[in-house]
Amino acid sequence: MSEPAGYILGQSASAARRLELQDRHFEVPSEQLLDALALRPTDRVVELGCGPGGLTRRIAARLGAGGSVRAVDSSAGLLEQAAKNLAGNGAEKVEFVAADVSKPGAWLDGADVVVGRAVLHHVPMAEYLLGRLRPALRTGTRVGFLEPDFRSPLARLAHLEATGHPEYAALRVWATALNDLYLARRISPAVGATLARSLAAAGYRNVREEWHEFPSDALVIENMLMFYDEVRGPLESYGILSAAENAEQQRQLRALLPGPHPGVWGMFRVVCEA
Ligand SMILES: C[S@@+](CC[C@H](N)C(=O)[O-])C[C@H]1O[C@@H](n2cnc3c(N)ncnc32)[C@H](O)[C@@H]1O
Numbered sequence: 423m424s425e426p427a428g429y430i431l432g433q434s435a436s437a438a439r440r441l442e443l444q445d446r447h448f449e450v451p452s453e454q455l456l457d458a459l460a461l462r463p464t465d466r467v468v469e470l471g472c473g474p475g476g477l478t479r480r481i482a483a484r485l486g487a488g489g490s491v492r493a494v495d496s497s498a499g500l501l502e503q504a505a506k507n508l509a510g511n512g513a514e515k516v517e518f519v520a521a522d523v524s525k526p527g528a529w530l531d532g533a534d535v536v537v538g539r540a541v542l543h544h545v546p547m548a549e550y551l552l553g554r555l556r557p558a559l560r561t562g563t564r565v566g567f568l569e570p571d572f573r574s575p576l577a578r579l580a581h582l583e584a585t586g587h588p589e590y591a592a593l594r595v596w597a598t599a600l601n602d603l604y605l606a607r608r609i610s611p612a613v614g615a616t617l618a619r620s621l622a623a624a625g626y627r628n629v630r631e632e633w634h635e636f637p638s639d640a641l642v643i644e645n646m647l648m649f650y651d652e653v654r655g656p657l658e659s660y661g662i663l664s665a666a667e668n669a670e671q672q673r674q675l676r677a678l679l680p681g682p683h684p685g686v687w688g689m690f691r692v693v694c695e696a
Pocket of ligand 1: 429431441445470471472473474475476477494495496497500521522523524538539540541544545
């Protein structure tokens with residue numbers, strides 16, 4: 423099997439800005455995830471795929487002087503953005519590590535908590551990582567993930583589109599383009615929906631799952647527009663959407679502003695113990 427290519431989405435300052443906007447959009451389920459993990463001030467937390475540090479900042483804000491976050495990512499550009507983002511926001515509690523999280527390593531040593539937001543779906547066959555992660559953790563380590571899902575909401579959108587809402591084609595095309603892009607890169611676009619089952623199959627204990635859906639409001643639509651800009655090149659090179667189709671889809675999405683409309687995506691929040 424060929425080695426997976428690198429992270430498909432952007433790693434520049436503008437991509438980091440989209441992830442910052444996304445952090446605000448994810449505020450409620452992110453804080454609920456940290457509540458469900460019962461974060462304690464002295465916890466040693468390992469975060470998988472920290473990106474520009476939106477969740478890292480939320481974790482650091484809950485830790486006391488004895489607590490720490492090891493924030494791991496494979497993108498040097500996003501780690502640099504994260505360091506800037508954390509300056510003055512708890513940076514003294516954070517250690518940044520450049521590593522591929524699909525290969526559990528020494529960066530997991532001593533973890534009381536392992537957490538990841540919107541990272542597993544970027545890993546090829548993410549289930550394999552979940553299984554290999556468990557023996558690398560001490561029994562009782564608290565583990566939690568937030569993973570997006572834009573496949574199950576598509577069923578409702580398809581029904582609405584077929585029953586008097588042709589304008590929702592713009593939401594459907596966006597979700598389909600994202601799915602096709604991730605499949606072309608052999609990553610795991612639907613891992614959120616099967617995450618609880620996969621964790622239980624790998625022997626994690628006390629697995630709990632919640633679904634959190636976002637209405638397609640102005641913030642969500644803005645994120646979708648930025649996504650189209652960010653991956654215009656890859657969508658074109660994989661034959662998923664030409665630049666002209668991309669521009670037309672953006673026009674149709676703007677016509678849906680300000681919303682809200684039914685959700686085009688939501689997040690699975692899953693917590694358990696190793
Ligand atoms: C959608 S972003 C989410 C970033 C951050 N967790 C957040 O919620 O704002 C996915 C992140 O996972 C990182 N990533 C993807 N595959 C990775 C891998 N195999 N190892 C380490 N990081 C990875 C990317 O570089 C990117 O920062």
